[in-house]
Amino acid sequence: MDIAFASETLMSLLAALPLTLELAVTAIAFGSVLALALALARLSGILVLDWLARSYVFVFRGTPLLVQIFLIYYGLSQFAAVRHSIFWPVLREPYWCAVLALMLNTAAYASEIIRGGLLAVPHGQVEAARACGMPRFMIFRRIVMPLAIRQALPGYGNEMISMVKATSLASIITLMEITGVAARIISETYRVIEVFVVAGAIYLAINFLLTRLIAFVEHRLSPHQRQPMPIRGALKGETH
Amino acid sequence: MNSPGFFDIISFGPDGWGHALTAGAWMTILIALAGFAIGSVIGTFGAWAKISGGPTPRVIAEAYTTILRGIPDLLVIYLFYFGGSAVVTAIGQFFGAEGFVSFPGFVAGALAVGVTSGAQQTEVFRGAFRAVHPGELEAATACGMGRMLKFRRITAPLTLRHALPGLGNVWQVVLKESALVSVTGVVELLRQAQIGAGSTSLPFDFYFIAAMIYLAISTVSGAFLNASERWFSRGVRRG
Numbered sequence: 170m171d172i173a174f175a176s177e178t179l180m181s182l183l184a185a186l187p188l189t190l191e192l193a194v195t196a197i198a199f200g201s202v203l204a205l206a207l208a209l210a211r212l213s214g215i216l217v218l219d220w221l222a223r224s225y226v227f228v229f230r231g232t233p234l235l236v237q238i239f240l241i242y243y244g245l246s247q248f249a250a251v252r253h254s255i256f257w258p259v260l261r262e263p264y265w266c267a268v269l270a271l272m273l274n275t276a277a278y279a280s281e282i283i284r285g286g287l288l289a290v291p292h293g294q295v296e297a298a299r300a301c302g303m304p305r306f307m308i309f310r311r312i313v314m315p316l317a318i319r320q321a322l323p324g325y326g327n328e329m330i331s332m333v334k335a336t337s338l339a340s341i342i343t344l345m346e347i348t349g350v351a352a353r354i355i356s357e358t359y360r361v362i363e364v365f366v367v368a369g370a371i372y373l374a375i376n377f378l379l380t381r382l383i384a385f386v387e388h389r390l391s392p393h394q395r396q397p398m399p400i401r402g403a404l405k406g407e408t409h
Numbered sequence: 410m411n412s413p414g415f416f417d418i419i420s421f422g423p424d425g426w427g428h429a430l431t432a433g434a435w436m437t438i439l440i441a442l443a444g445f446a447i448g449s450v451i452g453t454f455g456a457w458a459k460i461s462g463g464p465t466p467r468v469i470a471e472a473y474t475t476i477l478r479g480i481p482d483l484l485v486i487y488l489f490y491f492g493g494s495a496v497v498t499a500i501g502q503f504f505g506a507e508g509f510v511s512f513p514g515f516v517a518g519a520l521a522v523g524v525t526s527g528a529q530q531t532e533v534f535r536g537a538f539r540a541v542h543p544g545e546l547e548a549a550t551a552c553g554m555g556r557m558l559k560f561r562r563i564t565a566p567l568t569l570r571h572a573l574p575g576l577g578n579v580w581q582v583v584l585k586e587s588a589l590v591s592v593t594g595v596v597e598l599l600r601q602a603q604i605g606a607g608s609t610s611l612p613f614d615f616y617f618i619a620a621m622i623y624l625a626i627s628t629v630s631g632a633f634l635n636a637s638e639r640w641f642s643r644g645v646r647r648g
Contacts, residue, residue: 231581231624233588236599236616243606244613330479337481341592348483361492369480376479 196271207280229277286321326383433601447523452530477528518590533575
């Protein structure tokens, strides 16, 4: 393996790192809002909302992400109404099309994860909050949501990692993020192994840090599940 | 120019794309099946390495699943497509052929899908084996079964039963991943839709049809997997 070439590749790939992160963060941020809305629609008990959310999840989980990206980027431009609408400056940009597709896609998967988290909130906790006289919205904000986030976090972490991986598809609609740059270097130099190793290492590093970060947040959010620290004074008394 | 309507596209007539899209759908299913089969073989060995392999196989299997689950599938497809072409070109030049020889996209795609799904199947098989009751394996040994006989009659069927739900998930992932193989130029469903979109300038209609076909394939295979799950767990007590 050629070290000079590998470090040169690393430099050009690292220059593309901000775009990859930007795509992932934007898509996950917008997607989580939509996912929460979808999960609440599923649990609302209103039949129409329930079925709308159900079919949304069914369609977006049952079709490849690449097809969704193509439908938004190439497909929408077919309609004159879209081309003349106020959304056109946004929908013309491959960046926003990629963000939109990633966001809609992750929302479908994440809504099921959040729904699972909401369902896992023990009923007694909600009852206790109600007994304390909390109004509905406050119960949701202070009791249900924190517990649900804690429950959903491991699953949501996996979904975030697949989103980081999914940003690579944006390269197919001309966005030069890490995979896009890697493909360009490969087709220019035909040195597949070096480029693959370097690009793969960057993705592994991102996902490793992301896993650590999620584990840290999970640790912070679950003090009630940890063993209480032994108190020194009490231990001293037990020695004799 | 009079552009064809939605139903002209899906018709099987002379101007319709019905036959082309059906052929594309078949190719998608073939790539997914080939990739899934390769992944099953890798997954079996990976699970074996993780459960009862020595330290070296275990480290290799751990590294394999960690790496393959952490990098994008598209990158793996590029690796196999361009890497395969580089190898084939080198072999070609050795035998005196001139210029660039491209690696067949189907093989590259199936291998790439197989290697990525192999990492997932390793974990599925490992978890399923853990779910098999040790007493059943002990009983087989106590009956005097040899290692192969025990694996074929007891371990494999019991593991497969527990693995079935997980394998169903992996299948759905593989099916969607096969769409990425279109970058190698294999005319599967998505590539066929791209061709149609290009020659009729009706991208929305074609990608929409492709999406519906993907949805249909995943729904039908999902129903089939559910049915087989029920069939193979008919000896399991519930509730």
